[in-house]
Amino acid sequence: MFRKIEHLGIAVENIEKSLAVYESLIGETSYKTEIVETEFVKTAFIRVGESKIELLEATDSTSPIAKFLEKKGKGFHHVAFEVDDIEQEILRLQKLGFELIHQSPKSGADNKLIAFLHPKSTEGLLVEICQEK
Numbered sequence: 001m002f003r004k005i006e007h008l009g010i011a012v013e014n015i016e017k018s019l020a021v022y023e024s025l026i027g028e029t030s031y032k033t034e035i036v037e038t039e040f041v042k043t044a045f046i047r048v049g050e051s052k053i054e055l056l057e058a059t060d061s062t063s064p065i066a067k068f069l070e071k072k073g074k075g076f077h078h079v080a081f082e083v084d085d086i087e088q089e090i091l092r093l094q095k096l097g098f099e100l101i102h103q104s105p106k107s108g109a110d111n112k113l114i115a116f117l118h119p120k121s122t123e124g125l126l127v128e129i130c131q132e133k
């Protein structure tokens, strides 16, 4: 079951610079900065009520974020939905014909198990599903 919008992912070129903008916009300071080695990204999170904003900076030119920035420039990148049981949701979505980038949950930022859906099967929106570890 989808619970809520856990966070919105924003691709940025420089996390320190963008954090300053988002912190002053939202009026909150970031509670966490974390490097996810397997995804070649540096992330920072800011709470907004029950949801969060996740800023993503590429740590390497092979990073999916580097490729995204090249193609589309900085800005909105993905929406993440919190789910009860990520394994069950992956199976449910596969059965419905959604194309998953990750066929099984992987370790993501902020203590989460995550999986991404291909935007081809979601009307152009990059969707992440996540579950607290």
Ligand code: ZN
Pocket (backbone or CB within 6 Å): 007, 008, 009, 054, 078, 080, 128
């Ligand atoms: Zn995310």
